[in-house]
Amino acid sequence: LHPEHHTANPSHICLLIWLKMIVTLLLVLCVGGSLAKPQSLKDIPQIENVEQVVDSVSRIARSLETSASNTQARFTRQAPPALMPYRYGYAVQDDQGNDFNQQEQSDGQVITGQYSVLLPDGRIQTVTYSVAPDTGFVAEVTYS
Numbered sequence: 001l002h003p004e005h006h007t008a009n010p011s012h013i014c015l016l017i018w019l020k021m022i023v024t025l026l027l028v029l030c031v032g033g034s035l036a037k038p039q040s041l042k043d044i045p046q047i048e049n050v051e052q053v054v055d056s057v058s059r060i061a062r063s064l065e066t067s068a069s070n071t072q073a074r075f076t077r078q079a080p081p082a083l084m085p086y087r088y089g090y091a092v093q094d095d096q097g098n099d100f101n102q103q104e105q106s107d108g109q110v111i112t113g114q115y116s117v118l119l120p121d122g123r124i125q126t127v128t129y130s131v132a133p134d135t136g137f138v139a140e141v142t143y144s
Helices: 010-036 050-068
Strands: 086-093 099-106 111-118 124-132 136-143
Touching: none
Parallel strands: none
Antiparallel strands: 086 099, 099 111, 111 124, 124 136
């Protein structure tokens, strides 16, 4: 065959390109991997005392396991402090249209209160709420 009459098969060209890429990748990985690895762990200064560190961590872990398996309770749970009775409130009303308020009170067991805000559409939204151990937070929202 004369070179001027020879044409390459496209599937062979793709195969050759893939083979070149794979060989290049393998070379990069092999050379790069051998350059990145130290010859021994002693070449890394942070590793010199690794046995001491492992021994220390093991000793601490064993002591924690021993103290965790101890059946005596280290702390006694205290009852939450009772709420003191209180009452407070505030109101804001200015010439720029801000109009809101809140009042809240507690007898030491149950908290009750309400807050209101003037909405942009002119309605007043009022939230009346209570908080008690047996019911949790309960709110009612009204508009006027």
